[in-house]
Amino acid sequence: MLKTTHKIFLAFLLVLTVTFGVQAQESEQAEVAAKGVEPGSTEGAETGSADPAVIDAGAALFKNNCAVCHSAGSDVIVGPGLKGITGKRSEGWLIKWIKNSQALIQSGDADAIAIYNEYNKQAMPSFASLSDDDVKAILAYVDAQANVAAAAPTTVAGPEGAAPGANVGTDAIGAIGGYLDIVLVVLIIVLIVLVVTLLLITSLLKNYLNKNRQLDEADNEIVNQRFDFSKIYKSKAVRTLVLLIFVVVLVDLGLDKMMGIGIQQGYAPKQPIAFSHKLHAGEHQIDCSYCHTTVYESKSASIPSANICMNCHSQIKKESPEIQKIYRAIERNKPIEWVRIHNLPDLSYFNHSQHTQVGGVECQTCHGPIQEMDVVYQYSPLTMGWCIDCHRETPLNTEGNAYYDNLVKLHEQSSKGAFTVASNGGTECSKCHY
Structure with a gap:
């Protein structure tokens, strides 16, 4: 009886040990797969044939410009998944499509027209600010993600599978x-x-x-x-x-x-007028800067005045109950009392023009798929960690700017990664907290 009892007890302990061992191994494999490295390979090994620095730069560009509408895998979000795209289209065609899809469609390109029709004629934003090298880096990142997915034994759920902005920066x-x-x-x-x-x-x-x-x-x-x-x-x-x-x-x-105090992700207050960004920015393709006139010029993006609304609605849908609210505000000479959605604490400094004009950051990077929102909500957490993560991952465009020449040389001597906002002091406290 004593020996039998000992065996039972030892078997119980063995089960616990094996369970924790398997969990630890799975965690290690998940971490390795998330980093894009095969189990057993050396850290820093190249994924595919592209330079790791190019892939890192492409990852940041993809997250800032493409992830709102596309996945690097096979999943369809707004547009198609990009897995294997370099095998389906030539590099030159992809560069033209990404930089100005509408121009390619208007040129009569059969493939471009077919894609445009397949996705309900939803226009893809132009990315003329991206250089050819930027587009190639994005494509290298997509290829690298496909290689990682093929090498991994199991699909690992993680930040890549989450919605853009899901990284709340609270690691x-x-x-x-x-x-x-x-x-x-x-x-x-x-x-x-x-x-x-x-x-x-x-x-x-x-x-x-x-x-x-x-x-x-x-x-x-x-x-x-x-x-x-x-x-x-x-x-x-x-x-x-x-x-x-x-x-x-x-x-x-x-x-x-x-x-979670102070984090208002998902906050969607009721507005005094039922304005639909999906209708205006999505279906009618009205540029954000038409209503938010100072988004490229000032610290604030500005709230559109009633006069901007009336540029169209003095002739369009004049009898609509919601449009009549604009007329009444003008008659009473009172501003429309929109409810602010995105709030930063007073101790933080943020400048829209520095990000949109200088940095070339798209509105969707922070505000999410705004062109799909009937009711606008806070898409990103807007936490300090979330901002810092972006500064650490976003490469700076230093081409043709002599100011960065020496800084880039010093960076290349000490680091193999991309020259990011953090490399230029973007994570210093005084940048945001004066």
């Missing part, structure tokens, strides 16, 4: 929550092992006493008494463990709630 917060979850699991396992161990010891002692000792009636009653479950929850050790688990759960939940 440290997530790590703390993860550690608490691990502590909670460990405590539960310890409690289970403790209970099983006590039951095994009790069974061993009971069998030993019954077989090897002459017990009087009183002792026999004690030894062979029925198990009293009340003794478990009355035990100080068990109560302490349960209390500790309860405290850890409360701390974990409380920490998650506290770290």
